[in-house]
Amino acid sequence: MSGGPAVRVSMESQCERQVQEVSLDGLETYVPPLSMSQNLAKLAQRIDFDQSSDSEQESREPWSALKFQPSLWPWDSVRNNLRSALTEMCVLHDVLSVLKDKKYMALDPVSQDPSTPQVFQLISKKKSLATAAQLLLKGAEKLTKSLAENQEQRRQRDFNSELLRLRSQWKLRKVGHKILGDLSYRSAGSLFPHHGTFEVIKNTDIDLDKKVPDNYCPLNVQIPSDLEGSAYIKVSIQKQSADIGDLGTVSLFRRQPKAKPGSQMWHLKLEAAQNVLLCKEIFAQLSREAVQIKSQIPHIVVKNQIISQPFPGLQLSISLCHSTGEKKIQRASPDKSKPDDHLYVLEHNLHQLIREFHKQTLSSVVMPHPASSPFGHKRLRLAGPMAYDKAEISSLQQSEGLLEKIIKQAKHIFLRSRSIQLQLNIGVEQIRVVHRDGRVITLSHQEQELQDFLLSQMSQHQVHAVQQLAKVMGWHVLSFSNHVGLGPIESIGNASAITVASPSGEHAISVRNGPESGCKVLVQFPRSQAKELLKSDVLQEGRWTHLRGPYREVHWGRMEGRNFVYKMELLMAALTPCP
Amino acid sequence: MGVTCVCQVPVAEGKSVQQTVDMLHKKLEQLGAIKQGNFWVDCETYHATGNATGQPSKLLYVMHNSETPLSSMALFEGGPGLTADANFDVLMVKLKSHFQNAKGHKVESRGTRYRYCDFLVKIGTVAMSSSARGISVEVEYCACVIPGDCWNLIKEFMQSFLGSSTPELPAVFTNKAEGLYTPVDCMDTMSQYLELFGKVRKQQVLPGSGVR
Numbered sequence: 001m002s003g004g005p006a007v008r009v010s011m012e013s014q015c016e017r018q019v020q021e022v023s024l025d026g027l028e029t030y031v032p033p034l035s036m037s038q039n040l041a042k043l044a045q046r047i048d049f050d051q052s053s054d055s056e057q058e059s060r061e062p063w064s065a066l067k068f069q070p071s072l073w074p075w076d077s078v079r080n081n082l083r084s085a086l087t088e089m090c091v092l093h094d095v096l097s098v099l100k101d102k103k104y105m106a107l108d109p110v111s112q113d114p115s116t117p118q119v120f121q122l123i124s125k126k127k128s129l130a131t132a133a134q135l136l137l138k139g140a141e142k143l144t145k146s147l148a149e150n151q152e153q154r155r156q157r158d159f160n161s162e163l164l165r166l167r168s169q170w171k172l173r174k175v176g177h178k179i180l181g182d183l184s185y186r187s188a189g190s191l192f193p194h195h196g197t198f199e200v201i202k203n204t205d206i207d208l209d210k211k212v213p214d215n216y217c218p219l220n221v222q223i224p225s226d227l228e229g230s231a232y233i234k235v236s237i238q239k240q241s242a243d244i245g246d247l248g249t250v251s252l253f254r255r256q257p258k259a260k261p262g263s264q265m266w267h268l269k270l271e272a273a274q275n276v277l278l279c280k281e282i283f284a285q286l287s288r289e290a291v292q293i294k295s296q297i298p299h300i301v302v303k304n305q306i307i308s309q310p311f312p313g314l315q316l317s318i319s320l321c322h323s324t325g326e327k328k329i330q331r332a333s334p335d336k337s338k339p340d341d342h343l344y345v346l347e348h349n350l351h352q353l354i355r356e357f358h359k360q361t362l363s364s365v366v367m368p369h370p371a372s373s374p375f376g377h378k379r380l381r382l383a384g385p386m387a388y389d390k391a392e393i394s395s396l397q398q399s400e401g402l403l404e405k406i407i408k409q410a411k412h413i414f415l416r417s418r419s420i421q422l423q424l425n426i427g428v429e430q431i432r433v434v435h436r437d438g439r440v441i442t443l444s445h446q447e448q449e450l451q452d453f454l455l456s457q458m459s460q461h462q463v464h465a466v467q468q469l470a471k472v473m474g475w476h477v478l479s480f481s482n483h484v485g486l487g488p489i490e491s492i493g494n495a496s497a498i499t500v501a502s503p504s505g506e507h508a509i510s511v512r513n514g515p516e517s518g519c520k521v522l523v524q525f526p527r528s529q530a531k532e533l534l535k536s537d538v539l540q541e542g543r544w545t546h547l548r549g550p551y552r553e554v555h556w557g558r559m560e561g562r563n564f565v566y567k568m569e570l571l572m573a574a575l576t577p578c579p
Numbered sequence: 580m581g582v583t584c585v586c587q588v589p590v591a592e593g594k595s596v597q598q599t600v601d602m603l604h605k606k607l608e609q610l611g612a613i614k615q616g617n618f619w620v621d622c623e624t625y626h627a628t629g630n631a632t633g634q635p636s637k638l639l640y641v642m643h644n645s646e647t648p649l650s651s652m653a654l655f656e657g658g659p660g661l662t663a664d665a666n667f668d669v670l671m672v673k674l675k676s677h678f679q680n681a682k683g684h685k686v687e688s689r690g691t692r693y694r695y696c697d698f699l700v701k702i703g704t705v706a707m708s709s710s711a712r713g714i715s716v717e718v719e720y721c722a723c724v725i726p727g728d729c730w731n732l733i734k735e736f737m738q739s740f741l742g743s744s745t746p747e748l749p750a751v752f753t754n755k756a757e758g759l760y761t762p763v764d765c766m767d768t769m770s771q772y773l774e775l776f777g778k779v780r781k782q783q784v785l786p787g788s789g790v791r
Contacts, residue, residue, distance in 0.1 A: 372666050387580075393648070
């Protein structure tokens with residue numbers, strides 16, 4: 001409190017008044033502060049007069065003190081605090097000024113121990129590092145464990161991933177706890193009543209400790225018992241009819257299905273079962289038609305074989321060969337010697353026909369269909385309301401069944417094999433012609449060569465036809481030559497000639513047929529019928545007149561008949577007198 | 580589908596239904612007709628229920644014909660007719676509450692079918708609850724669909740084997756609004772059969788034509 005200029009302390013009270021209103025020009029209007037009496041009234045309201053006498057007494061004291069207080073200056077406490085602060089500051093200043101002289105007072109620094117804090121730091125750091133390391137180790141352990149598990153699972157080929165693969169190729173559905181699948185053709189349009197359901201089961205007979213085998217599969221399929229094994233439809237044509245005892249004993253040749261590499265066992269099993277089902281459907285359809293359709297020669301259906309006779313003396317047999325894997329092959333039938341009898345083309349055609357039939361039930365002509373109408377052509381739905389009669393209905397419905405179609409195809413194959421004389425193998429550079437009697441001729445790319453060849457073949461064929469006809473009609477072949485050396489030279493091939501004599505010996509027909517020169521037919525009559533009869537001295541007896549004499553040419557173009565063979569037959573018949 | 584004429588042939592004096600039918604068959608065979616299977620036409624009666632006033636309820640007849648095997652025809656007598664799918668019978672079962680089947684009133688005509696060039700002749704025995712009541716003859720000329728054009732030909736043909744029982748032009752054709760020269764419908768055949776069945780129902784039971 002002594003010395004020094006007086007420090008001026010300016011004070012300003014904080015504006016503690018609330019803003020009542022801010023006018024539009026920014027002027028603030030404050031709430032006017034409470035006056036002394038208003039303040040007093042406010043404080044008086046706070047007093048609780050209901051309290052007990054001692055508390056009242058107590059309360060009166062501060063109240064009186066409180067009453068006394070307003071007469072005090074409001075800045076009193078502030079002044080006191082400032083004064084004490086000033087005192088402290090002056091004391092501090094005095095001490096510092098004394099210290100500055102260093103005569104009466106000195107400062108001594110506090111002694112520090114440097115080692116202890118460092119050790120403490122080290123320990124704390126170690127501890128924190130240890131906790132961090134533990135956490136990291138735990139994490140690493142977890143990672144290695146999960147990696148090991150993954151590898152183990154991949155080795156085992158998880159059931160679920162295999163199931164996914166199965167589902168990508170076959171239809172599956174979940175029924176309760178079981179997983180069932182559908183291997184029938186019903187979704188493709190088949191109307192066969194077989195259910196075709198298979199079951200997927202987990203393969204749990206795996207020993208994890210031992211090495212996993214290569215073809216291990218975590219899932220197995222269980223197919224219906226009547227679809228086990230493999231089957232195929234055998235179509236064969238036999239020239240002679242089999243004995244009654246041989247019916248139904250077609251040998252079951254086992255044909256191993258080719259296993260594609262990488263295909264699962266379940267895939268092979270399911271495919272084989274589906275094939276068996278399709279073969280069964282084909283055979284069921286064929287046997288149904290064989291029984292229902294009325295034909296001139298009835299079809300015989302015995303066990304697993306259908307026999308029909310498209311031509312007399314020709315027998316077509318369609319059989320379902322189903323071999324289950326376990327049983328040994330039964331070689332019971334005698335026609336084991338002809339394994340190449342199997343017409344694979346017709347078997348394939350049967351498969352295609354049944355698939356065609358399936359597609360028809362799903363075609364746009366049939367689907368979508370209203371719930372109340374049966375399956376069939378969509379025009380048939382109008383049959384009721386338009387009152388179609390039987391003729392119109394039958395014209396809309398399918399006329400031919402599977403059996404009829406396959407019989408027609410077999411007939412065609414038979415006729416083709418019977419009538420074919422040559423077989424043309426058309427290669428890249430050359431054409432190879434294989435004749436029925438074994439000759440092989442190679443022709444070049446010139447089409448003229450092939451044409452010439454065919455012409456020469458035709459002329460030879462005609463002469464051969466005369467030979468056959470002679471056999472049939474009872475005429476004798478006197479001479480026959482495929483390549484005659486007489487007469488005009490042909491530019492293409494050689495001419496062929498034949499001479500046949502009638503059964504009585506009275507007439508003879510000579511035919512010379514060349515590819516270029518055409519057909520020349522001459523008939524030899526007995527001498528007695530010749531108009532120009534030369535009387536000769538050498539032949540004196542009458543019996544010589546029965547010998548054949550001069551030749552006369554036939555106007556072949558004016559001969560009646562559709563083709564060469566008819567004409568020749570007519571000629572032969574005309575020259576054979578009735579007995 | 581051609582112009583049809585359905586008529587009833589009275590049973591010959593002193594003969595049974597079967598004998599008259601056989602006589603007709605013989606006549607046709609002599610004419611040169613070829614037998615071509617059998618035919619049947621049947622008719623079921625349904626009462627319309629739920630009639631408030633005392634008016635007699637309308638009768639609905641549902642008929643089937645073997646010529647149109649996939650159809651059912653429903654008609655009111657003299658009124659409109661409807662051709663529908665075979666499922667119509669199932670529908671009638673579902674409409675049991677509106678149409679009740681009068682089971683004893685089923686009439687049917689069964690017999691043989693003869694074909695003579697363009698003519699189809701069907702001779703049937705009309706039976707009601709397995710008792711023969713009469714003979715129905717249906718002649719169809721398949722080559723024409725206009726009754727006005729071929730009526731004379733049909734009449735002449737019928738005269739050749741029916742003799743005096745030849746009918747006149749059926750009322751179905753004359754009652755049409757458009758006249759005789761409109762194409763026929765299967766409904767016309769069915770209306771004619773309905774008329775015939777109605778007549779047969781009203782007739783009394785023939786003597787000697789009991790259970791066959």
